[in-house]
Amino acid sequence: MADQNILIIGSGFAAAANLIHLVEAGIKPSQITIIGPGQLGAGNAYGCDDDDFRLNVRANLMWIWPDRRDDFGNWAKIHIKNDKGAMRHSGIFYRRRDFRRYVANCLDAALAKAGGQDNAITHYPQIVTKLSKADQGGWQAECEDGRLIKADLVLLATGNPPPQWPCPIHGVMAPLPDHANRLVQNPWNGRWLDHMPAQSRLAIIGGGLTALDAITALARRNHQGPIFLLAPHGSLPPEQADWVKHCPPSWPDAPRPSKILRRFRSYLPDLPTEDAAWQQAFEELRIDINQQWQALSDGDRRRLMRRLGWLWSRYRYRAAPQTIAAANRLQQTGILEICHARLGAIHLQAGGDETSLRLDLHDAKTGARHLTVDHVINCTGVGHDPLLANLVADGIGVPDAFGHGLRVNHHNEVIDPDGDAMATLLLVGPAMASSLGDVVAASEISLAGMRVAARLANQIL
Ligand SMILES: Cc1cc2nc3c(=O)[nH]c(=O)nc-3n(C[C@H](O)[C@H](O)[C@H](O)COP(=O)(O)OP(=O)(O)OC[C@H]3O[C@@H](n4cnc5c(N)ncnc54)[C@H](O)[C@@H]3O)c2cc1C
Structure with missing residues (x-):
């Protein structure tokens, strides 16, 4: 029992926080394998380098340990230089990449403390394409490169699946050298910003926090071309206010x-x-x-x-004040138009050296409308997780109430098609939200990981 191998699938904040809590609970790092691309702890949320991609909550809400809520803020005072723009009337909103540095620091400290020759985890920078029950018990993960990894216990931490296009795209883009940047399907890492000509006409699809990140970064780069932001409700998210939380309200005994x-x-x-x-x-x-x-x-x-x-x-999901200020600036100069509209289709129009994209919209005010732009940035939010979908298709897990993730119980154990909880297949991350509620923020994910680690340590040690 003590030598059980734990496999964490995913390499974002959820994986890092779980790892920290597992080693702090006494599980040897050498028992843990992680499979997932990129720097451990970065993931989709914090894997960006852009200066304008900021945390959407104040520093004291970005905690890993519930009894050390000021840890990130204290670390930031020492380690974050040259970020005067973080401070706002309603709190301090640091850059997401700086939070990634903090998580890496916490991870190193936890592993160093675990000490001895057992302090090395194994991390394969791969994507798991299939997870199945192994013949001899336990689990077998199959990676993109064909590698097979066995484990006694699996923790799914695959996070926020990248956005998918919300409409058909007609035409073929491939021959153009800059085609990838014409249609930016996943804007989260912000690299597309380095290849965006200042005069280009842009359409941003979606009216949430990712759209605001894009607007903020474009404003600082002094973007001059028109930007059409297609927001399904015709408005941007509200700004974080300077609120203080007091007591919870009372709730009905039998909720309906x-x-x-x-x-x-x-x-x-x-x-x-x-x-x-x-x-x-x-x-x-x-x-x-x-x-x-x-x-x-x-x-x-x-x-x-x-x-x-x-x-x-x-x-x-409220916005950091910096992002709202940038959007207001661009609206005042007439560069940004917020359209209360839904996108129906994108058509590639290529002729000679000229290439543009025609967008068919349904505008709430004017009805059918067409826009011609040079680039489309897809800020429509999370897509679908193929690994979780495979687990449902293979009869291992069942979809949650909304078909977004897998059904889990309050111990984060995945529920099988007979309704039984699987003690060796756990899920921590945004995909637990339909089962457990308001649990997508970093702090909530860490708290879930902490509880999981305490229970596993109890079983294993
Ligand atoms: C752009 C963005 C900004 C956010 N900002 C904040 C914020 O400011 N504050 C806050 O509290 N919350 C924020 N969130 C919410 C976020 O859900 C949590 O903070 C947390 O970071 C989620 O971590 P995660 O590891 O579950 O997910 P992710 O960050 O999505 O990381 C998942 C990782 O798993 C990998 N992966 C996926 N599938 C596989 C597979 N099959 N095999 C191997 N690896 C796989 C992915 O490549 C990725 O690296 C943000 C979310 C996003 C998307």
Whole structure:
């Protein structure tokens, strides 16, 4: 039992936080293998280098340990230089790449503390394409390069699947030397910004935090060409206010969607949503929302999200003040137009040396509309996780209530098609949200990892 091998699939923040908690709980690093591309801890969220891609919450909300919430802020005071732009009236919003440095630092410290010759983990920079039950028990992961890795216990930490195009793309782009940058399918790492001509006409698809990151970076690069931002609700996310969290509200004993909705309505003050008191009330509603969520049936979860989903996604994911300031600047100069529109199709138009993209939109005000641009940036949010989909197709796991991830129990164990929890297949990361609630933030992911590590250490040691 003590020599059980643990395989973590994924290499982002969830993998790093889990690793830290596992070694701190006493599991030997040499028992742990990680498979995932890139620097451990970076992932899709923090794997960007752009100066304008910032954390969307204040430093003290980016914690790894619940009893050391100021750790990142304290580290930042010593290690983050030349970032005067981080400080805002509502808090300090550091760059995402600096948070990655902090995570790497915590990881090194945890592994060094584990000490001795056992302090080396194994990390394969690969993608796992298939996970199956091994004949002799345990699990077998198959990597893109054909490598097979066996493990007694697997922790899925595959994170936020990159965005997919929300509409058909007609025409063939391949012969053009710069084709990859004409249609930027995944903008999260920000590398596309280095190849964006300042005069080019851009369409940004999506009106969330990723779109705001793109706008902020373009503003600082002094982008001059027109930017059309196609936002399904015609507006940008609200800005983080200077709120303080107090007590959670009381909740009904037997949660029902209608009762939860009523609680939201009665608890949120009759104030503008930008007001700090409004956000404070909203944040207080979040404190115990997971217990309410977990007590609902799948049908009730879907019913609740049909009614509350728009409010939740609009006010849960607020923007760093720096990003809103940049968007306002570009709007005032007439460079940025926010269109209340949905994209129907993209058509490649190539003629001689000229290439452009024609977009068919449905504009809420004017109806059918066409735009001609040089580049399209896809900021539509997370896509689908092929590994989790394979686990469902192979009859190992079952989809959650929304078909986004796998169903898990409150110990993060994946549920099999018979409804039984698998103690050797666990999932930590955004894909647990449909089962467990409001758990996509870094701190919540770390907390889940901490609980998992404590239980595994209990079983294994
Ligand atoms: C752009 C962005 C910005 C964010 N900003 C914040 C923020 O400021 N504050 C906050 O609290 N939260 C933020 N989040 C939320 C985020 O969910 C968490 O903070 C956390 O970083 C998620 O970590 P993760 O490791 O689960 O996911 P990810 O960061 O998505 O990392 C997953 C990793 O697993 C790898 N992987 C995927 N599939 C496989 C496979 N089959 N085999 C091997 N490896 C695989 C991926 O390549 C990736 O490296 C942000 C999310 C995104 C996408």
